[in-house]
Amino acid sequence: MTALVGREAEQRVLAALVDGVRASGLRTGSERPAVVLVGEAGTGKTALLGVLEGYAAAVGVRTLGADGCRAESEVPFAALSQLLLPAADLIDELPAHPRAAVTDAVLGGEEAVAPGALHLGVLQLLRRAARRDPVVLVVDDADRLDRESLRALVFVSRRLGPADRIGMVLAGRGDGRVLPGDASLPTVELGPLDDASAALLLDRRPAAPTGAARRDVLRAAAGNPLAIEVLADAGSPLPVELPRRAEALFDAAVRDLPDPVSRLLVVAVAGGGEPVATIQAAAGVPATALGCWGPAEREGLVVVEGATVTFRHPLVRSTVWGLASAEERRRAHLALAAAGDDPELVALHRAEACLTRDEDVAAELAGVAHDAAERGDHRAAAGVWRRAAECSPHPAARLERLRQALGASYAAGDADGVAEQHEAIRAETDDPTVLVFTTLLAAAALMLHGRQREAVRRLQEVVPLIGATTAAGASLLASFLCLAADSSGVPEQRSAADAVMALPAVREAVRRVLADADAPADLMWARATVYDRGEAADLLDRMLVAGRAGPDATANDLQNLGFVADRADDVRRAVELFARAHDRMHHEGPAAFGVPILAALLVEHGRWSAADQVIARWTELAHTRGMHRVAAELAAPRATLAALRGAPDRAHDLVAEARRRIDLADNRLVDLRLRSAAALAAMVDGDRAQAYRQLRAAFTAAGEPLHPGVSPRLVAALAAAASGPGERRDAAMVADRVRTALGTRTSPRLRLLLHHADALVGEEQQAEHHFRLALADPTGQDWPVERATVRLHYGEWLRRRRRPLEAREMLTAALEAFDELGAVALAERVRAELRAAGSAGPKETEREADPLADLTPQQREIVRLAAAGLRNREIADRLFLSPRTVGSHLHHAYPKLGISGRHQLAAVLRAPSSG
Structure with a gap:
């Protein structure tokens, strides 16, 4: 079919x-x-x-x-x-x-x-x-x-x-x-379509609405396929003219209503959720006269229940609104403003009835927008600011309200809304500083959505204004160009960024900004341009000593410091800074560039439950807000976890879905992260050739890192995937090129990875020396998966050298780490090696000490909550999972615990041996 x-x-x-x-x-x-x-x-x-x-x-x-x-x-x-x-x-x-x-x-x-x-x-x-x-x-x-x-x-x-x-x-x-x-x-x-299907059907329409209009249409259509198509083609949730096939549905029934009932329905449409009492008062009907709705109810047009009136079909609202005259619609809003007691709704109704620019109305709307932003509803705030700007008679006030609308749209993750406000601002002013700073926000929104080329084009349009804007504006403009080039990996964009950075005006602006210890622009500059691990570490120390991560730091500042910490491979500080920024994002808008990095760091740092929570929350938000790049980049740590937990097919599906979401030729940084996850899934599947192909794409033909931040971290995985003399020689060459590119000041993590790579593909007589050096630095415990993988490979190497006692010791340490993490796939590989080395792994008595020992960390957490009496939905809300995922984890946990159902969980945890 x-x-x-x-x-x-x-x-x-x-x-x-x-x-x-x-x-x-x-x-x-x-x-x-x-x-x-x-x-x-x-x-x-x-x-x-x-x-x-x-x-x-x-x-x-x-x-x-x-x-x-x-x-x-x-x-x-x-x-x-x-x-x-x-x-x-x-x-x-x-x-x-x-x-x-x-x-x-x-x-x-x-x-x-x-x-x-x-x-x-x-x-x-x-x-x-x-x-x-x-x-x-x-x-x-x-x-x-x-x-x-x-x-x-x-x-x-x-x-x-x-x-x-x-x-x-x-x-x-x-x-x-x-x-x-x-x-x-x-x-x-x-019934109505689910949200995902409704959105897909809308997006398939020719010239489908975007941004705020798209959300309004989806909300108004309520999942009805015909309403989605009709309202999408009209580009409005309340078109005043419907196509013939839609008009025929309810036109006759609405036209046949008595005039008082028709007037009541027009007020109800304008009210959009106002209580029945307010609607009746605005229509001149006594509050207790519910019988006035009878003719409309009998025609199946509305349902009146309690204090609310609901239209039975989305197109009834459009039919009623289209049959009303413009003056009838205006009078309905004025009547609702007079009858209402909610100041916000009164202001909105007054604005809808406003036919000329009116500062009183605009000022009221500004107050409504402020309140919406305070409660975190940035999307609503953006719409109200837009309407306030339209009602503003004074150019300066109109410009300021457009800037507020742009900021709210950015905070809501609405790239199309940002673009609309940016175009309106460009038509309103030629002030260089305003144009530069609003263009920065527009470019940032485009980057979040994976539209790097468009972001660069927008930024290049205001490059001629560098000499006329502030030092902070010039520095930020150059920084954003670097960020876009960094994300895209496209050579011509890198060239465009380098050309701007070489401008005398930019060099002078950067000098002035960096001399000001309190300038936010220096954090963005550091984030965009510092890739040397040693320089990043020194800079991070200076900024932290200067109090730049203090209690008053914004989410953006904390996030920028987190990027610097990540460049320095200081995973503990990076996680702390990104996590603090993450906690404030609800209040300060989605500075979502760092969210995928936070998720990846949590996976690398061994905090997988926390990673699950971040991924679940932000994947949903990214899909809802159309932040395609964020969604695609989050798929990388998500797929990595799936592969490590023994579900490589799921990992491959996640990567494939992410690749369809954005243009990876314009987002090569995301492409590299996805390749890393795909390579791990291939290794779990036993397909080393595929893994090597994925990882080799992170380096040039000559072995140079394609990306200074991501590529060097893949060198050990590339060496592990190499098979055969040719690939081993190639991987050794890549390791040499990476070492040269990093210089003398590197990080403990990269030293671990390079020693690991040398042990696998370097000179055989030096292999054990490099294995030991890879394990020597105690800070390696900050990357438990990488450290345990070194032990796994070292154990395999020892077993092949007929040193079973040493091999078992090394493999047992690796197994304990993988079991603690829940890395099922790698743990099974270690167990196979242990059996080959003459051991079955940790003693059964040790595992019997904790009845939950065979569960993954997430399964343990879910089991404990279920044993405490929480239902699947309550557990899902607490752990940012879906109820179906919770049920699946419990289903797989029961056999491991030797029980058949939920009712036995409490007894298992009450056992004396459970600790």
Whole structure:
């Protein structure tokens, strides 16, 4: 079947029915080969029937169709005639009495039709048709069929048996009883699409709206496929004109309402969530007169329950709004402003009714925007600031409010919103400093979304303003160009950044900024330009001594210091700084560049539960806000964890999905991180050749690091993946080039990695010397996976040299580390090596001391919470996981604990040996 977005399960049901009819006797979910599709208008019933008909034709099943029509619902046998007319040539084969009844019903005879004879004749006619080809009856809008046709279909549906090659699918609106008198047929209810499917359907529309308009359309459509398409094409959640097919749904019902009810509905649309009492007051109706809603309720347009009124269908709102005049819509907002008691909503209604620029209205909106930002609702704040700017009569105030809108859009992670505000600001002013600083935010938003080339283009547009702006502006502009070039890895972008950095005005600006110990621009400069590990370490120490990470430090400042710490390979400080920035991001906006780095550092540092939480929170936020680069980069630590935990297939899927999300030719830094994760998954799979290909792409043909920060950290993994003399020589050459590129001042971590690489692919007589040096520095414990991997390879090397006692000691230490981390894949490899070295690993008595010893760290945490009585959803909320993931972990934990269900967990943890 052709895939309909979000309707995969329903399509499987219909395909199974067709396959069952074709196979004559194979049934799905019921002995009766019939299905009823039920859903509100626009949920996709007709589209599903179209897909069904196409599939049936493709597999040799004939379809007979009919459509219900309100105008023909009082015409006897109207639908039956439409349905059976293609098989009319078989009517003459029927016995005399049923033949006469079917002829009169289908072909319009003059005799009165006897129901019993007709129903029997229809069944016999269909059975004769099915002797030629299997038949499926497809009836749309079955809730609008004439009564006589419905009765005949009920009769047929109740008598179809396994031997008949006949199926029936009926679709209609309602509560599942589109066939009066028979509610026993299996029913498939079409509800709204889930969020992901709704977003996908919207994005497939030509010229689909973006940014705030996209979110407004999705919210207004509420998952209804027809509403998504109509509102997307209109580009507005409340278009004043609907296409004919959508207008026909509710136009007549709305037009037929009495004037007071129509006015009430217009106010309800304008109210958008206001209490019923406020809506009625604004419409001039007493608060207790709920009967005023009766005509609209009886037409199925609204539901009034408690203090709220809900439109039954998203397009009812659009129909009501489109039928109202502009003056009626304006009066509705004014009436709501007069009747309301919420200052924010009053201000918004006044603004909607404002036809000219009005500073009083703009000032009210500014207060609303401030309050929204204070509570962390940056998206709402951005929209209100935009409207405040539109209402502002004074150019200076208008410009300031546009800048506020841009900042709020950036804080909300809305790159399209940032672009819109940036264009508005460029049309409003030619002030160099304003243009430079707003362009920096616009470029930052584009970078978050993986649009590096566009970011560089925007930045280059304001390069001519460097001499006219402040020192901080010039320094930040050069820094952002470096960051974009760093992320993209595209040579021409690196050249563009170098050219700007060489400008005398930029060199002077940087000198002045770096001389000011309190200038935020120096943190960005350090983050963008310092790659020497020794220089980064010295700079970090100076900044920390100067108090730059104090209690008043912003999230951005902490994050920039975190980048410097990461460049220095100071993982403890980097994690602390990024974590502090992460904790403040809810209040200071998503300075999300550092989030993937934080997640990767937590994985490398062995804090996997914390990494899971960061990944879960920010993956969802990145998808919601369209930050494609952040989502793609987060896939790297996520895939790394999956591979380490023994799920390489899942890791490959995550990498493949991330590669589809952004243009990796424009995001080579992300590409390298994904290659590292893919290489690890390949190693777990035993595919060293694939792993080597992935990792080798991090270096030039001559072995030089492609990226000064990421590439050197992959040198040991490249050496481990090398197989055969040619690859070993190549990996040794890469290690030499990396050592040369790093210079004399490197970090303990890179010394560990280089010694590890030399031990694997260097001179054989020096291998043990390098293994020992790789393990010598105690700071290596900050990277437990890398340190344990050195022990694994050292143990393997010792075993091959017939030194089993030493090999077992080294391998046992590696196993303990991998087990503690939950690195299932590597732990199993160590156990295999231990068996080959004559040991089964740690003694069973040691493992029996803790009943949770065989669980991964995350499984232990989930088990303890479940034993304490928390439900899966509560555990999921606490650990930033999905309830399904929690259930999966528990399902896999039960056999390891020797129990069969949740009710036994408390007893396991109460055991004296559990500690």
